[in-house]
Amino acid sequence: MLRTALLLAARSDRCRAFVEHSPLTRRVVTRFVAGATLEEVLPVARRLTADRLVTLDYLGEDVTDAGRAADTVDAYVRLLAELGLHGLAGRAEVSVKLSALGLALPADGARIALDNARRICAAAEAVGTTVTLDMEDHTTTDATLDVLHRLREDFPATGAVLQAYLRRTEADCRDLAVPGSRVRLCKGAYDEPASVAYRDRGEVDRSYVRCLRILMAGPGYPMVATHDPRMIRIAAHLAEEAGRAADSYEYQMLYGVRADAQAELAARGLRMRVYVPYGGQWYGYFMRRLAERPANVAFLARSLVGV
Numbered sequence: 001m002l003r004t005a006l007l008l009a010a011r012s013d014r015c016r017a018f019v020e021h022s023p024l025t026r027r028v029v030t031r032f033v034a035g036a037t038l039e040e041v042l043p044v045a046r047r048l049t050a051d052r053l054v055t056l057d058y059l060g061e062d063v064t065d066a067g068r069a070a071d072t073v074d075a076y077v078r079l080l081a082e083l084g085l086h087g088l089a090g091r092a093e094v095s096v097k098l099s100a101l102g103l104a105l106p107a108d109g110a111r112i113a114l115d116n117a118r119r120i121c122a123a124a125e126a127v128g129t130t131v132t133l134d135m136e137d138h139t140t141t142d143a144t145l146d147v148l149h150r151l152r153e154d155f156p157a158t159g160a161v162l163q164a165y166l167r168r169t170e171a172d173c174r175d176l177a178v179p180g181s182r183v184r185l186c187k188g189a190y191d192e193p194a195s196v197a198y199r200d201r202g203e204v205d206r207s208y209v210r211c212l213r214i215l216m217a218g219p220g221y222p223m224v225a226t227h228d229p230r231m232i233r234i235a236a237h238l239a240e241e242a243g244r245a246a247d248s249y250e251y252q253m254l255y256g257v258r259a260d261a262q263a264e265l266a267a268r269g270l271r272m273r274v275y276v277p278y279g280g281q282w283y284g285y286f287m288r289r290l291a292e293r294p295a296n297v298a299f300l301a302r303s304l305v306g307v
């Protein structure tokens with residue numbers, strides 16, 4: 001109920017104005033968002049890459065004009081050049097939302113998003129790193145996978161997120177369990193109808209395990225994106241069962257979530273990547289983080305009333 005309300009609020013301009021303009025929200029936002037600018041996020045990336053890998057996300061989604069989509073591309077190109085300059089590209093990649101690149105534009109959105117994504121992939125390739133496509137709500141899954149397939153023709157290391165809560169995802173895992181493929185498996189963060197998604201947590205978890213089994217047994221590179229200790233234990237077991245070397249898959253968590261567990265996995269010599277968002281357009285991302293955990297809402301409420 002609360003989750004649904006928060007995810008609805010994530011799409012409301014009124015709520016956005018209220019939350020964004022409260023100076024006190026800022027204190028909570030900084031737990032999940034690493035900085036407002038490139039200059040702020042680079043030291044965070046440098047610190048984290050001492051023992052972990054990172055994927056950087058320039059925040060933004062649902063752009064409604066081609067100019068803003070082009071600005072997003074420029075921001076990624078600048079980011080990638082800086083990663084190269086600072087010697088971070090070996091341990092840092094980028095994550096991209098196609099709706100920030102114009103996917104939802106009424107005229108030719110898919111082509112615009114593909115062209116924009118190509119520019120980012122080329123900039124990533126130039127400094128020796130990769131791009132992973134985030135996955136948004138289910139109405140965009142086919143278009144995102146279509147863009148992925150086309151990008152992989154020229155940039156075969158491009159990865160994508162699959163969401164275990166979608167009923168279709170087991171089949172998508174089978175399609176993507178191919179050599180060179182990089183799949184980031186998460187549970188899923190949007191409010192989806194029962195017609196397309198499992199809504200029961202147990203069902204989502206069971207789907208996550210089925211998907212993970214397919215990816216671990218396949219020839220691709222699975223990226224286990226979860227904070228759930230049980231899923232992490234099962235992933236380790238499945239990796240062992242599949243005879244995988246420690247560098248043939250990785251764990252991933254979000255910036256600001258279970259940092260102790262991140263450090264512990266890295267200290268065990270496992271590949272651990274942190275998803276690090278930055279930029280001014282944090283509202284949608286932040287609301288999804290609140291929706292994931294009721295305790296985060298209490299934390300925000302306390303900060304809004306100043307206690």
Ligand code: FDA
Nearest residue numbers: 134135161186187188189225226227228252253275289292
């Ligand atoms: P679960 O929700 O069961 O949480 C397990 C435990 O983790 C909780 O008990 C709590 O301790 C901790 N935890 C989880 N979320 C927390 C939070 N917000 N704050 C504090 N503690 C929290 N989704 C999507 O739809 N599209 C995408 O592209 C991505 N991309 C992505 C990348 C990466 C690297 C990660 C880790 C996650 C995503 N997600 C995502 C989000 C994902 O779908 C999911 O909503 C969250 O990861 C929470 O699910 P868990 O698997 O962590 O399990």
